Every structure is written in C-alpha cells, then in structure tokens.
Amino acid sequence: MSDVTLPASLQGVEPVKAIRTPATLNYIYSAGRASSHFLHRVAEKRLVGQRCPACRKVYVPPRGSCPTDGVAMDEEVELGHSGTITSFCVVNVPFMGTLMEIPYTSALILLDGSDIPIMHLIQEVAVTDVHSGMRVEAVWVPDEEVGPTLESIKYFRPTGEPDADFATYKDNV
Amino acid sequence: MREVAVISFAQQLGRSISDINEVELLMPLMGEALAGAGISKDRVDFVCSSSSDYLAGQPFSFVMSLDAFGPFPPISESHVDMDGAWALYEAWVKIQLGKADIALVYAYGKSSPGDIRRVLSRQLDPYTLGPLWLDSVSVAALQARAGLDAGTFTEAEIAAVVAANRRAGMSNPHAHLTGDHQPDALLAEPEFVAPLRKHDCPPITDGAAVMILAAGDVARELSARPAWIRGIDHRIEAAALGVRDLTSSPSTALAAARAGVNDGPIDFAEVHAPFAHQELIVRSALGLGADVTVNPSGGALCANPIMTAGLVRIGEAATRITNGQGDRAVAHATSGPCLQQNLVCVLEGA
Numbered sequence: 316m317s318d319v320t321l322p323a324s325l326q327g328v329e330p331v332k333a334i335r336t337p338a339t340l341n342y343i344y345s346a347g348r349a350s351s352h353f354l355h356r357v358a359e360k361r362l363v364g365q366r367c368p369a370c371r372k373v374y375v376p377p378r379g380s381c382p383t384d385g386v387a388m389d390e391e392v393e394l395g396h397s398g399t400i401t402s403f404c405v406v407n408v409p410f411m412g413t414l415m416e417i418p419y420t421s422a423l424i425l426l427d428g429s430d431i432p433i434m435h436l437i438q439e440v441a442v443t444d445v446h447s448g449m450r451v452e453a454v455w456v457p458d459e460e461v462g463p464t465l466e467s468i469k470y471f472r473p474t475g476e477p478d479a480d481f482a483t484y485k486d487n488v
Numbered sequence: 489m490r491e492v493a494v495i496s497f498a499q500q501l502g503r504s505i506s507d508i509n510e511v512e513l514l515m516p517l518m519g520e521a522l523a524g525a526g527i528s529k530d531r532v533d534f535v536c537s538s539s540s541d542y543l544a545g546q547p548f549s550f551v552m553s554l555d556a557f558g559p560f561p562p563i564s565e566s567h568v569d570m571d572g573a574w575a576l577y578e579a580w581v582k583i584q585l586g587k588a589d590i591a592l593v594y595a596y597g598k599s600s601p602g603d604i605r606r607v608l609s610r611q612l613d614p615y616t617l618g619p620l621w622l623d624s625v626s627v628a629a630l631q632a633r634a635g636l637d638a639g640t641f642t643e644a645e646i647a648a649v650v651a652a653n654r655r656a657g658m659s660n661p662h663a664h665l666t667g668d669h670q671p672d673a674l675l676a677e678p679e680f681v682a683p684l685r686k687h688d689c690p691p692i693t694d695g696a697a698v699m700i701l702a703a704g705d706v707a708r709e710l711s712a713r714p715a716w717i718r719g720i721d722h723r724i725e726a727a728a729l730g731v732r733d734l735t736s737s738p739s740t741a742l743a744a745a746r747a748g749v750n751d752g753p754i755d756f757a758e759v760h761a762p763f764a765h766q767e768l769i770v771r772s773a774l775g776l777g778a779d780v781t782v783n784p785s786g787g788a789l790c791a792n793p794i795m796t797a798g799l800v801r802i803g804e805a806a807t808r809i810t811n812g813q814g815d816r817a818v819a820h821a822t823s824g825p826c827l828q829q830n831l832v833c834v835l836e837g838a
Binding site: 340381 | 508509516542546555558598614619
C-alpha cells in the first residue's frame with residue numbers, strides 16, 4: 316500500500332480508529348402453513364408430525380416438505396408426549412440471554428412415532444444421570460399458559476421406564 | 489464455448505405472501521419447472537440459489553430453502569447473495585466448465601416482512617452512508633434528480649416509462665401493480681420523495697422463481713425451442729455513490745458490449761429497472777433503438793421481488809423466445825443501489 320499524504324488541514328488530526336453504528340431492523344415473521352398448523356396443535360397440547368409420502372419418515376416440527384425428497388407432506392401423524400434421548404449436552408458455561416441455572420441438560424428427544432428428534436430441556440434428574448436411550452416425557456406449563464409455542468412444554472423428565480433399545484434410535488445418533 | 493439454453497421457467501409473485509414460508513413458496517415452483525422441462529430432479533447436475541438473509545431476517549435462511557428441492561442423495565449446489573440472475577451466471581459457468589449438463593437455478597425473497605426501504609439501506613457502505621439510513625427510494629431519488637438536472641431525461645419521459653410498463657403488465661398474470669394511465673395524469677400526481685412520484689417506484693413484492701438450464705443436445709432433446717444464451721456478462725461499479733456518475737450506467741454498457749447485444753437485431757428487451765428513470769439509463773447503456781419494445785412483461789414497476797426480479801426478466805424473455813414471440817432478445821438484471829451491478833444476457837431462438 317502506498318503512503319497517503321493528508322492535506323494540511325487534516326495533518327495532526329487524531330485518526331478515527333473505530334465507529335459504532337447500531338442498526339435495528341424489525342420483521343413480521345411468517346411461520347408458514349405447516350409450522351403454523353403444528354403450533355396451533357401445540358396450543359391444544361397436541362404434538363403432530365407429517366409423514367413423507369416417498370420415504371415414509373415422520374418429521375416434527377413439520378415443514379410441509381420432505382427435506383430428503385423435496386415433495387409435499389400432507390399426511391398428519393399424532394405423536395406421543397414421550398420419547399427417547401438420542402444425544403444430549405450438559406451446559407456448564409453461562410451465556411447471554413440464558414434463563415437457566417447451570418449446569419443443565421439440553422437434549423435431542425425422539426418423540427414416539429417420529430423419525431427426527433426435537434431439542435428440549437431435561438429436568439428433574441441430575442445432569443450426571445442423563446444418558447442416551449433414557450425415556451423421557453413432556454411436562455407442560457399450566458393449561459392457562461399453553462399457547463402456540465414450544466415453550467408450552469416446560470421441559471422433559473425421565474419416565475422411569477427401562478432404557479429404549481438402541482435399535483429404536485440408532486438412525487438418530 | 490458450450491451452448492446453453494433456458495428450457496423451463498416458473499414464477500410466483502404477489503403483493504404479500506404471508507400464509508406460506510419460503511420453502512412452501514418454492515416447492516410447487518420446483519415441481520412446475522421440472523415438469524416444464526420434462527425431467528425429474530435426479531437429472532439435475534447443479535443447483536444454484538439466490539436470496540438474502542436481510543430479507544428473511546434470519547441467518548443462513550437459504551440453507552432451509554434447499555428442503556424445497558430435496559438435496560438427497562447429496563447434490564452439487566451453491567448460493568449467491570445477489571439477484572437470481574447471478575445464480576444463473578454461476579450455473580452457466582458450471583455448464584461451461586463441463587461440470588453440469590442440466591442446472592436448476594432458483595431465487596426467492598419476501599420484501600413484505602421487514603421495512604424494505606430500511607432493509608435495502610444496509611447494502612450501503614457501513615461507515616458513511618449506512619449510518620444515515622439513506623433508504624432505497626431516497627437513493628433512487630438522488631439519481632433521478634441528477635439525471636433531470638443533467639438533462640439526461642425529462643419528467644415526461646419518466647412518466648411515459650411508467651405508463652408503458654403498467655399497461656404492459658395488465659396482460660401479465662404475475663404482475664400485481666398495473667393500470668392504463670395517461671402520462672399527463674401521472675405528472676399531475678404529487679411528489680413522493682422528490683423528484684420521484686409514487687408511481688415511479690416499484691411495488692413491494694414477495695416472490696420466487698425457478699429456472700432450468702441445459703447444454704446443447706440435452707436442451708434440444710428436452711425443448712422444442714430452447715432459448716439459447718448467446719451472450720452473457722456482468723460488471724460492477726464502485727460502492728461509493730459519490731464517485732459514480734449516477735446518470736449513466738457504464739457497467740451495463742460494458743456488459744452489453746461483451747454480451748454482443750448489438751451484434752444483431754433485437755426484437756424486444758426485458759430491463760430490470762425498479763425505478764422508472766432507471767429504464768431510460770439502462771436503455772441508453774444497452775444502445776437499444778427507439779423501435780425496440782422494452783418490458784412486454786411490465787417489468788419491475790409491476791412486480792419487484794427483491795433478489796428475484798432480475799432472474800424474472802431473463803425468464804420472461806426466455807419464455808417469449810420459446811413461445812415464438814421473438815427470435816432475439818436482450819435481458820438485463822441489476823443489483824445494488826442506483827444500478828450498481830448489472831448483468832446483460834442475449835437470448836436467441838435459433
């Protein structure tokens with residue numbers, strides 16, 4: 316890079332090393348047809364997925380389209396409120412915006428009747444006892460607080476059932 | 489050079505598409521474009537998409553859009569944060585390199601979820617112009633003022649552009665801001681952001697488009713009359729508005745020369761000019777004769793899906809060529825403030 320010679324009026328002026336230019340943009344987000352339908356069912360304390368007509372897999376939350384086959388999914392499937400932990404993460408580091416007391420466990424849960432896990436919190440169990448294959452169930456917020464959001468499920472907790480057979484979730488680890 | 493043609497095109501444009509998300513918007517168009525080419529997705533060698541996270545308001549939003557295609561088994565794909573016309577360019581290069589015989593190009597974007605004028609201000613340089621929140625209409629108004637002051641065009645000529653586009657749009661089912669207006673009546677309207685009147689500005693449009701390209705004999709096998717891309721080139725100007733002459737478009741002129749626009753007669757042109765005065769600047773830069781019909785589709789003044797409108801110009805031109813409504817057309821796409829980046833494409837039916 317060649318040297319820049321400043322005009323006399325700018326010589327000796329303290330250089331600007333950084334500027335701060337905050338920017339905020341607001342959006343009205345459209346969840347879309349499939350996700351809206353899913354969230355409305357959550358408000359009824361129901362969990363529904365969609366089955367792909369080609370690969371027969373059940374996706375939750377449903378997106379209206381099978382990401383593998385690129386075809387529309389219109390068959391709705393009612394899912395259980397229990398599932399199996401496929402994998403998990405113990406969070407030991409606090410980060411901005413978190414509402415949880417550390418350590419806590421975030422897990423991928425394969426809901427009964429579905430083929431893809433959802434992510435949610437695991438509570439009512441020591442973090443050291445959480446493991447893959449553990450059977451868990453949804454704990455919903457009080458009925459008057461249930462709405463079209465996954466926060467309507469407070470967390471998942473162990474059911475006390477024996478661990479699921481590895482074969483039932485081997486495709487999701 | 490390999491011969492490359494547009495063999496199929498599908499689009500959905502509208503004022504505000506709020507009941508479906510981007511994947512739900514794209515998926516039927518993928519099906520329509522593939523059906524139009526008479527192929528299934530397994531014959532597609534390369535997929536290239538175009539969108540902007542700034543429109544969606546979420547990071548990596550384009551990754552999800554691949555669900556509309558179904559990228560399994562793993563596919564060869566790429567993405568550009570520019571108008572879909574540049575995704576087409578990347579696909580064209582891929583075919584030139586012999587890496588693909590059939591490519592699918594898609595572009596999408598909803599302008600309605602955010603305040604599009606503020607969103608577009610984020611493409612200005614972040615040090616001097618961005619902090620001023622100089623919005624897209626104001627930037628275009630500066631350009632129009634510069635052109636009027638320099639005598640490059642007149643208000644009457646701008647009004648004539650508006651009248652011609654909005655009238656042409658009346659026969660385009662994908663256009664959503666159309667009408668039969670007299671230029672004199674338009675000039676009687678009040679100014680919106682001086683010197684622009686509201687009708688000089690594009691509508692806010694949500695939309696998506698899917699195009700299929702094929703090489704040589706594959707194109708001939710799949711289409712009775714492919715729209716051959718005989719020339720294509722794109723050029724960019726400086727990001728700083730202050731160092732440009734906003735009344736002309738040297739990047740369009742250079743791209744037009746490289747694409748061979750005037751190597752033969754032009755039956756019609758599709759020009760991507762979101763603001764009416766920009767059509768006059770581009771028309772001049774392309775060197776089009778006064779007899780050339782510009783924007784039989786109604787252009788971006790009738791439907792302006794950000795990230796998609798340029799690809800739509802090429803798709804509209806290609807569809808007309810394939811339907812026998814012309815033998816040689818020029819299509820133009822732009823990106824950035826005040827026609828900063830320009831792509832020119834020459835399409836032929838034989």
